Amino acid sequence: MSTVSLSAATRTVPAPRSPWRDWLALSLLMFPVLLVAVDNTALTFALPAIARSLDATGVQLLWIVDAYPLVLAGLLVAMGSLGDRFGRRRLLFVGSTGFALVSAVTAFAPTAEWLIAGRAGLGFFGAMLMPSTLSLIRNIFPEPNRRRLAVAIWAAGFSGGAALGPIFGGWLVEHLWWGAVLLVAVPIILPLLVLGPALIPESRDPNPGRVDAPSIVLSLLAMVPAVYGIKILATDGVAPEPLAALGIGLLMGYAFVRRQRRLAASASSAPLLDLSLFGNPVFGTAITANVLALFSYNGFILFLAQHLQLLEGQSPSESGMAMIPALVATVVAGLLVVPLVRKVRPGFVVAGGLLLSATGYGLVAFGDHGAGPGVLLAALLVLCLGVGAAETISNDLILGAAPAAKSGAASAISETGYEVGSLLGTAILGSILTASYQRNLQLPAGVAGTAPAEAAAQAGETLAGAAELAHALPAPLAEAVMASARAAFDSGVHITAAIALVLMAGTAVLAAVVLRKVPTAN
Structure with missing residues (x-):
């Protein structure tokens, strides 16, 4: 059986390790990955129950959702750098312990203010988890082919957790209570804390400098x-x-x-952050591909969720189930590209993934949305295949382009790119979609004398407002309102998808040109 040996510069335990110990270590690292992924999406289904239980206002509900990602995004770079300095495994264990304890306390929050503070605390400790897991993978698997497979499994765990979050969260809220969504962090993290010290090796920057x-x-x-x-x-x-x-x-x-x-x-x-990393064109282009892959995915989910729930009449859980095949495709694509890069240059694989994302948006931009959700769900499937391929290889290129001693900082930049890409996809594409909807909506003339002016104004702002207005109107007028709203929304989706199509295609060309010299895996 072959062994893998790392230098003392990147690992405090220099003794050779059997490969099976490395894969066991990876399996333990998947627990915090799943935890963060599930936590990101599961809480959404608990918000109605939280509002009833804690008598939370609309503003408080907004901060219950936003406190976590705001603190998380703000501290990712700092925590990645601290992991390089003080030990990535140490930071992972501190973050995991803190995340589990704060989750347990927050699950029994008696007030909305308590819950908001708890979510901020989860963001603080959550910022320690994802950069630590990815940087530890970089040092546990120094050989590129094994590292690439490990990164693919890491990405698959994150995508799978994100897909399970809404379903899992909905089940817990329905059968237990909203706090169970947070309390479940404790059993998820226990295997890591019990077995991790024996199986996960420590690593840090040998010359870290002061904080x-x-x-x-x-x-x-x-x-x-x-x-x-x-x-x-x-x-x-x-x-x-x-x-x-x-x-x-x-x-x-x-x-x-x-x-x-x-x-x-x-x-x-x-x-705190070595800016020279961005001087490496492979690193910078891989970060760009990473950001825009998430940009395309989250922008697509934004209008697909509205279409399924407000135009097709699906419940949140039904729309979540409808998206599962595409999310499975993300996982499958991420795993399949690992052997592919042994024959095809990684840059072309990333470019191909981005072109698939562009193709998905092309189906939306030029397809007919009025015959049911089939076209949009097929487009999501194509887009997710592209995201899975591009994300896996771009993350591997990010880790491979950075020195092992700086893997914590590189991982933090990758995670920050994930957060920024997700937000930009929602903000930019969502803003374009909303502006187009508002400009193109033409409510039937009968609405003015039948519905309150406030309800009509809300219908002119969002598709959800139009759906609310339609519920309060007689059947023929309600149908006319929804037909007008559908036409305005679909016109915005066509414009948004066309813009995203051009952006994804341009990024694919950039990746193919800049990354074309990165060699295939041996």
């Missing part, structure tokens, strides 16, 4: 306002508040970059 506290503060002040601004733009449209938040985030980001460059030039200090 620069101002850089951590600046990274937080850059990411939190920027993410908040993007989320508000996606939900409420252009307004002074989100634009100001974006401006503050960009200003703090500029200050962060300047400080990292100054620290890099100093002999006595080390930057």
